Each structure stands twice: as structure tokens, then as C-alpha cells.
Amino acid sequence: NAGVTQTPKFQVLKTGQSMTLQCAQDMNHEYMSWYRQDPGMGLRLIHYSVGAGITDQGEVPNGYNVSRSTTEDFPLRLLSAAPSQTSVYFCASSYSRDREYYNSPLHFGNGTRLTVT
Amino acid sequence: TQLLEQSPQFLSIQEGENLTVYCNSSSVFSSLQWYRQEPGEGPVLLVTVVTGGEVKKLKRLTFQFGDARKDSSLHITAAQPGDTGLYLCSSGSNYQLIWGAGTKLIIKP
Numbered sequence: 001n002a003g004v005t006q007t008p009k010f011q012v013l014k015t016g017q018s019m020t021l022q023c024a025q026d027m028n029h030e031y032m033s034w035y036r037q038d039p040g041m042g043l044r045l046i047h048y049s050v051g052a053g054i055t056d057q058g059e060v061p062n063g064y065n066v067s068r069s070t071t072e073d074f075p076l077r078l079l080s081a082a083p084s085q086t087s088v089y090f091c092a093s094s095y096s097r098d099r100e101y102y103n104s105p106l107h108f109g110n111g112t113r114l115t116v117t
Numbered sequence: 118t119q120l121l122e123q124s125p126q127f128l129s130i131q132e133g134e135n136l137t138v139y140c141n142s143s144s145v146f147s148s149l150q151w152y153r154q155e156p157g158e159g160p161v162l163l164v165t166v167v168t169g170g171e172v173k174k175l176k177r178l179t180f181q182f183g184d185a186r187k188d189s190s191l192h193i194t195a196a197q198p199g200d201t202g203l204y205l206c207s208s209g210s211n212y213q214l215i216w217g218a219g220t221k222l223i224i225k226p
Contacts, residue, residue: 004159031212042121042205042216043160050212058213090159105150106214108159 002026006091006109013081013116021076021112023091029107031094032074033058034066036087037111043090049074081116088113121206123217131225133195138220140206141188147210149189151180154203154219163191196224 007022025032033048045058049068063085065077074093078085089112094104122141130136140149148167152160164173166182166189173180177200179192193200203219 040126040218042218043207043214044216045213048212056212059215092159105162105165106152106160108161110158 004091004093004107004109006089006112008112009110011112011114013078013114015081015083015116017081019078019081021078021089021091021114023074023076023109024072025074025091025093025107026072027093027095027107028071029093030071030096031104032068033092033106034064034074034076035090035092036060036085037090038087046076046089078114083116086114086116121208121215121217123204123206123220125220126218127221127223129223129225130196132197135192135194136196136222137190137192138204138222139188139190140217142208144187146182146186146189146208149182149186149206149208151189151191152205152207154205155201160203160205193222196222198224198226200224 004025030051034046035043037043044060046064047066049055052068052071055066055068068074090108092106092108094106096104124139150165151163154160164180169184169186171182177194181190201224203221205219206217207214209215
């Protein structure tokens with residue numbers, strides 16, 4: 001099982017450029033999410049999806065777009081990169097993420113390290 | 118908004134020593150998860166605690182959930198270099214999790 005696959009592993013962008021971070025899972029998980037991880041700040045939720053065609057905002061959604069056309073894929077788009085978006089981005093999925101979430105652990109990819117100059 | 122505070126932020130000890138790290142909140146947790154993250158990888162779930170006063174053991178790791186469900190601890194007995202990593206706690210509901218900033222643990226051989 002590949003689990004959660006993120007590409008690319010590393011990326012350098014110039015301010016104002018756009019790009020898409022890819023995330024794919026092969027576990028038939030309903031729930032998928034994007035986080036950013038910055039030193040001393042823990043993981044912060046950007047966007048999430050509870051199924052194909054359904055997305056919603058997390059804690060820090062500004063500057064990012066998502067879509068969920070299939071169960072497997074959940075790409076994250078940076079519309080116009082800014083230095084403040086320099087971070088490590090993680091995609092995570094789980095079988096379900098209902099309101100009593102503790103019965104479905106998150107499975108993470110290995111991250112994309114993004115630098116915006 | 119619920120905040121999760123982890124302490125200490127950083128801990129470096131010798132192999133064989135015992136240690137405890139903490140996760141605290143000003144609000145009651147619905148439940149709490151502990152993850153470990155190694156460099157260059159995503160976090161991996163260690164345990165979920167749900168009931169106040171609950172204790173769970175995972176080999177040399179002991180997880181405790183406070184009676185009031187506002188705090189949790191992770192105790193490692195006889196730490197080994199393989200325990201090195203970033204330990205994160207998380208909690209939440211309604212499809213959104215919040216995370217502590219983590220405890221960076223280094224076990225020196």
C-alpha cells in the first residue's frame with residue numbers, strides 16, 4: 001500500500017508564482033486535509049474535505065484553494081505565492097472524520113517543503 | 118478557541134533515562150491523540166485516549182489522560198535512540214483538529 005503520496009517533495013517559487021501541490025491516497029478514505037507546519041506553531045489546518053465534491057476551510061485558508069473531484073485526489077493550489085507561505089505542507093487522510101473523530105486516525109504523507117523567495 | 122500547550126518544547130537525555138512530556142488545555146478535551154513525527158516524515162499516530170483517567174501502554178510508552186480531560190502525559194521508560202522525534206498532541210471535533218507545537222525529544226546513545 002502506498003498510503004498517502006505527496007508530490008513534489010521540494011519546491012522553490014518566486015513571489016507571485018502559482019503552483020499545485022499534489023496529494024493522492026489509495027485507502028478509499030473519505031476525509032482528506034491539508035496542513036502547514038511551521039517551527040514552534042504546530043500543524044495548522046488549511047482546508048479539508050469529507051468526500052468528493054465537498055470542501056471546507058480550516059484555520060488558515062487564505063491564499064490557498066482546493067477541490068476534490070475524486071475520492072483519491074486532493075490538490076492544494078497556491079494562487080500567488082508569498083514568502084509567508086514558506087512552510088512544510090502535509091496532506092492527511094482518514095477513513096471517516098465524523099464528529100466523534102477518535103475512531104479514525106489520520107494518515108499523513110511525507111510532506112512538501114516549499115520555499116517562496 | 119481551544120489551545121493545546123505542550124511542555125517541554127525540547128528535551129535531550131541519555132539513553133536509559135525516563136522522561137515525561139505533557140499536553141495541557143484550558144478547555145475539556147473531547148478526546149486526545151498523540152503522534153510521533155520523525156525528520157522528513159509525516160506524523161504517525163501512537164494512541165488515542167478518550168476517557169478521563171484512562172491509561173494506555175504501548176511497550177515502554179505510557180499515556181495518561183487526566184481525570185478532568187484537560188491534560189495528558191506521555192511517559193517513556195528507559196528511553197532509546199529510536200524514541201527520538203517530535204511528539205505532538207492533537208484534539209478536536211467537527212472535522213477539525215488542533216495541534217500542540219510539539220516536544221522535540223533527542224535520546225543520546
